[in-house]
Amino acid sequence: MEKLFCVGKSVIRKDALIKAAGRARYAADYEFAGMLYAAAVRCPKPRIRILSISDSRAKKVPGYVTLVTYKDIKGPNKWPLVINDYPFLPETEARFQGETLALVVADTQKAAKTAARLVEIKYRELPFIDDPLKSMEKTAIKLYGEDNVFSKFVIKKGDAAKALKEAHTVVEEEFATNYQVHSYLETQGVIAVPETDGGLTVYSSTQCPFYVLDGVAAAAKLGYNKVKVIQTVTGGGFGGKEDVPALVAAHAAICALKAGKPVKLIYDRKEDFNSMSKRHPSWSKVAYAADKDGRITACVVKYVLDGGAYSTLSPIVLWRGTIHAAGPYKIENVFIETYAVATNKAPCGAFRGFGQPQICFAQESLIDELAAKLKMDPVDLRLKNILRPGDKTATGQMINDSCGLEELIKTVRERTNWDDRVQNAKYKMQNAGDIVTGIGFSAAYYGVSLGAKGRYLDRAGAYVNIYKDATVAVNVGNTEMGQGALTVLSQICAETLNAPYKNIKLEEVDTSKVSDSGPTVASRTTLMSGNAIIEAAAPLREKIFKTAFDMLILKGADAAKPMSASDGVFSIEGITVSFAEAVAECWSRRLKMGEQGWYAAPHTSYNMDDGQGDAYVIYSFSATAAEVEVDLKTGVVKALKIHAAYDVGKIINPTLAEGQAQGGILQGVSWALYENLVYKNGIMLNPNFTDYALATTADKPEYDITFIEKPYAGGPYKAKGLGEVPLIGVAAAVANAVKNAAGVRIKSVPLLPEKIWRELRNCLKVTPSAP
Amino acid sequence: MKKISGGNFKLKCLVNGRKINREIEPGRTLLEFIREDLGLKGTKEGCGEGECGACLALVDGKAVNSCLMAAAQLQGGELVTIEGLKGRDGGLHPLQKTFMEEGAVQCGFCIPGVIIAAEALLRKNPAATVDDIKMELTGNICRCTGYEKIIGAVKKAESLM
Numbered sequence: 001m002e003k004l005f006c007v008g009k010s011v012i013r014k015d016a017l018i019k020a021a022g023r024a025r026y027a028a029d030y031e032f033a034g035m036l037y038a039a040a041v042r043c044p045k046p047r048i049r050i051l052s053i054s055d056s057r058a059k060k061v062p063g064y065v066t067l068v069t070y071k072d073i074k075g076p077n078k079w080p081l082v083i084n085d086y087p088f089l090p091e092t093e094a095r096f097q098g099e100t101l102a103l104v105v106a107d108t109q110k111a112a113k114t115a116a117r118l119v120e121i122k123y124r125e126l127p128f129i130d131d132p133l134k135s136m137e138k139t140a141i142k143l144y145g146e147d148n149v150f151s152k153f154v155i156k157k158g159d160a161a162k163a164l165k166e167a168h169t170v171v172e173e174e175f176a177t178n179y180q181v182h183s184y185l186e187t188q189g190v191i192a193v194p195e196t197d198g199g200l201t202v203y204s205s206t207q208c209p210f211y212v213l214d215g216v217a218a219a220a221k222l223g224y225n226k227v228k229v230i231q232t233v234t235g236g237g238f239g240g241k242e243d244v245p246a247l248v249a250a251h252a253a254i255c256a257l258k259a260g261k262p263v264k265l266i267y268d269r270k271e272d273f274n275s276m277s278k279r280h281p282s283w284s285k286v287a288y289a290a291d292k293d294g295r296i297t298a299c300v301v302k303y304v305l306d307g308g309a310y311s312t313l314s315p316i317v318l319w320r321g322t323i324h325a326a327g328p329y330k331i332e333n334v335f336i337e338t339y340a341v342a343t344n345k346a347p348c349g350a351f352r353g354f355g356q357p358q359i360c361f362a363q364e365s366l367i368d369e370l371a372a373k374l375k376m377d378p379v380d381l382r383l384k385n386i387l388r389p390g391d392k393t394a395t396g397q398m399i400n401d402s403c404g405l406e407e408l409i410k411t412v413r414e415r416t417n418w419d420d421r422v423q424n425a426k427y428k429m430q431n432a433g434d435i436v437t438g439i440g441f442s443a444a445y446y447g448v449s450l451g452a453k454g455r456y457l458d459r460a461g462a463y464v465n466i467y468k469d470a471t472v473a474v475n476v477g478n479t480e481m482g483q484g485a486l487t488v489l490s491q492i493c494a495e496t497l498n499a500p501y502k503n504i505k506l507e508e509v510d511t512s513k514v515s516d517s518g519p520t521v522a523s524r525t526t527l528m529s530g531n532a533i534i535e536a537a538a539p540l541r542e543k544i545f546k547t548a549f550d551m552l553i554l555k556g557a558d559a560a561k562p563m564s565a566s567d568g569v570f571s572i573e574g575i576t577v578s579f580a581e582a583v584a585e586c587w588s589r590r591l592k593m594g595e596q597g598w599y600a601a602p603h604t605s606y607n608m609d610d611g612q613g614d615a616y617v618i619y620s621f622s623a624t625a626a627e628v629e630v631d632l633k634t635g636v637v638k639a640l641k642i643h644a645a646y647d648v649g650k651i652i653n654p655t656l657a658e659g660q661a662q663g664g665i666l667q668g669v670s671w672a673l674y675e676n677l678v679y680k681n682g683i684m685l686n687p688n689f690t691d692y693a694l695a696t697t698a699d700k701p702e703y704d705i706t707f708i709e710k711p712y713a714g715g716p717y718k719a720k721g722l723g724e725v726p727l728i729g730v731a732a733a734v735a736n737a738v739k740n741a742a743g744v745r746i747k748s749v750p751l752l753p754e755k756i757w758r759e760l761r762n763c764l765k766v767t768p769s770a771p
Numbered sequence: 772m773k774k775i776s777g778g779n780f781k782l783k784c785l786v787n788g789r790k791i792n793r794e795i796e797p798g799r800t801l802l803e804f805i806r807e808d809l810g811l812k813g814t815k816e817g818c819g820e821g822e823c824g825a826c827l828a829l830v831d832g833k834a835v836n837s838c839l840m841a842a843a844q845l846q847g848g849e850l851v852t853i854e855g856l857k858g859r860d861g862g863l864h865p866l867q868k869t870f871m872e873e874g875a876v877q878c879g880f881c882i883p884g885v886i887i888a889a890e891a892l893l894r895k896n897p898a899a900t901v902d903d904i905k906m907e908l909t910g911n912i913c914r915c916t917g918y919e920k921i922i923g924a925v926k927k928a929e930s931l932m
Contacts, residue, residue, distance in 0.1 A: 010874070012871055012872065012874075013871070013874070013876060015876070015879065016870070016871040016874075016876045017863075017867075017871060018879075019876045019879030019882050020863075020866075020867040020868075020870045020871050020876055020879075020882055020886065021813070021853070021854075021863070021867055022812075022813020022814070022852070022853030022854055022882075022883040023813065024879050025812070026815070026880065028812075028815075028816070029812040182914075183912070183914050184878070184880075184914055185815070185817045185823060185825055185878065185880040185881045185912060185913070185914055186815070186817070186878070186880040187817075233879070234878065235815075235878045235879065235880030236877075236878040236880060236914050236915055237878075238914070268819055269817070269818040269819060269820070481878060482877035482878025482879065482915045483877065484877070655873075655874035655920075656874060658874070658920075659874050659877060659915075659916055659917075659920055661917075662916060662917030662918075662919045662920070663877065663914075663915045663916050663917045664917075665917055666916075666917035666918065667914070667917075688818065688820065688822065689818050689820075689822035689823055689912065690820065690822050694912055694914070696908075696909045696910075696911075696912065696918075697904075697905040697906075697908045697909050697911075697918045697921075697922065698905055698906065698909045700905075700917060700918045700919065703917065703919055
């Protein structure tokens, strides 16, 4: 492999300085002359008929400017996303507690909030549904279509029913998972600024500026070339700033057009909880069948996601869950049916893992149960069945050479001393003290980028512009939200051009500067924008390298000898030319020093009718082991250490990659053990960080992380995608560790102490068996 | 800015080493005073109810949730915000340096608050152990990093203070 000077190095983040110094400008930090503030009026009940909206009392608040309702929407009142069932603002019916009914505009934030509270909504309460399984019953009231199902998918491979009937061993269980709230530290925020040509500039905290462009252009009925969306420094996303910032921005845009002034709309934490997207709660029933040697012969899954009041991204989230529902195993007979269902609660959408963590929790918990029933070691059972190069997935897709799953599993087994622990750790609840420890395993795979269901969005652009002074500006359409895109993409650009890393600047994403590059999701940014940058940089590289070579020859170098290029220096046998000198010479030669790049993902061949074909172009892989302790008196679990190994292709920046892994793992631990959003009768009971607990420094486990880099030929410098991979397998590993430690199988996330305590009491009535 | 009612409060204090004499609304929180009246935007609002630590500022050397404190309570006191932290050479503060070097910064929204909490800890306990650091930072939510590199950066800064 060629020697790299920048890719693969832990260079310091491009945005580290401004963030550590407190100088990074987030949406709430922007100020504009004459700026006004908007605040939302929110639906108080799970489902209402709106009779009237009046601002007669709100008007009396000093500084009050105007009320904005659906009548102010300029275009069709449908937020364009996937199914388009979500109105920008409701007209006659509102469908979840917290839905924006209207907005008020005032000259201070406080006045806007006060006025919003004084807007009078006359309404009639309507019957509602808060349970997705009830929503699927024939007699249920209808919220969406004829069956309340936003979306359904199937995968049919072989004859799963027959294989199940004929199997030596069968396990079947039901599982459930609760919401997860993104809890990005920066709440949703946007400023819409009217421009003199009737257009708008929108400053948005978002992962997906082009979705914001879609939303604002539609609501304001403006040509796309009259709307400019600029991404502000974004204080965390994790999927929570994928789709919904477009809705928030559309609201601000309508307010700004009506008021004729810049309007800032910043959510407070409670309304962010109440109205923004979440990880879907799920219900699933999973069955595995195996022969006497532990070969898995069939998998049957029914998987239901609680979509909430509007479909938003549920169809796509569900599809990703569907594709991965059988787990990373080669299985001849698979039947998977999945549903995303309407209820009268906050619409759920993207959250790191995107429909996979829920079903991974279920199927990886059940794999351990299968191992127990077969009296096999759960790691041995996995090794017997995992996908290796040349094997086919549940959709019949052949796994290529970029698959290190076997090595990952063996690495984690070794690093945990798995064999010793499992052999020596006989279940000893009767004579143990109050605290027992255990270890659990999980394996997962992850289709990188959008795959067949999102193929029309799966492209990305870049513009690379080299100035006369040899500094480089790069425009891309994918965003930095904390994950490190600015840095990793700068490294890719520096490496390709042989430019010093410090010379590269990634510009803030501006939808007027680069073509629609799709969303910043699905661990696709390094792959997609990275490839687009390489494509843009390739002709520049050729010019600079040729010019540098010419200059070296003029300086007396031997043309027959090879030229080396590293860290901004070109050289032949000790004679050198710098990147800056070569660039200056290119400019003197009047060469074109700015280039566009474009990368479209390779074709996928997936058939939606039977779920067979190539679903994603490439997969990343993970193996995760959790060490936990369980307090048998209270049921409290603590995650002590997480061992994980990942194959995400080439690592561009090891420190950043490790940071992604640690952060993803802790989000997984937090979801598995602590985070518990509660709805009662369609009302959210704990929309705050006091009652919705997140993992803190005190809850953090130790991390033991290994990367095994299986190169992907189609990736930039052989990289695949990382961001979502570390979270997916954590909850299952934790649940398997709890089983190993305390002998109880908890089949729902979060693994709250009371659930474990209850199971322990039940379990004490029977004779415990070996794990 | 429209005056609400009740007359204004004359606040005298020291902010990042500078004397400040300012009339403020009596009901103003310290966070509003910092962000809106002084225009110091490095201090963040994450939750508005003292749960996340994004709004921490140093008041008389102690880290406080500025969203929960009335600005008027600062009377005669000294406020230091993230903008006021400096190294001995007037450049970057050691914590800012180690946060950069250790990769402790991701989205960055929690970081000013975390650095303020760490500064308050190291002022009273210059040889804080990893456990001390963990306990001190339990009031700071970071959703990105998994805390490992943050704790490492604070520990590393001790030798540079």
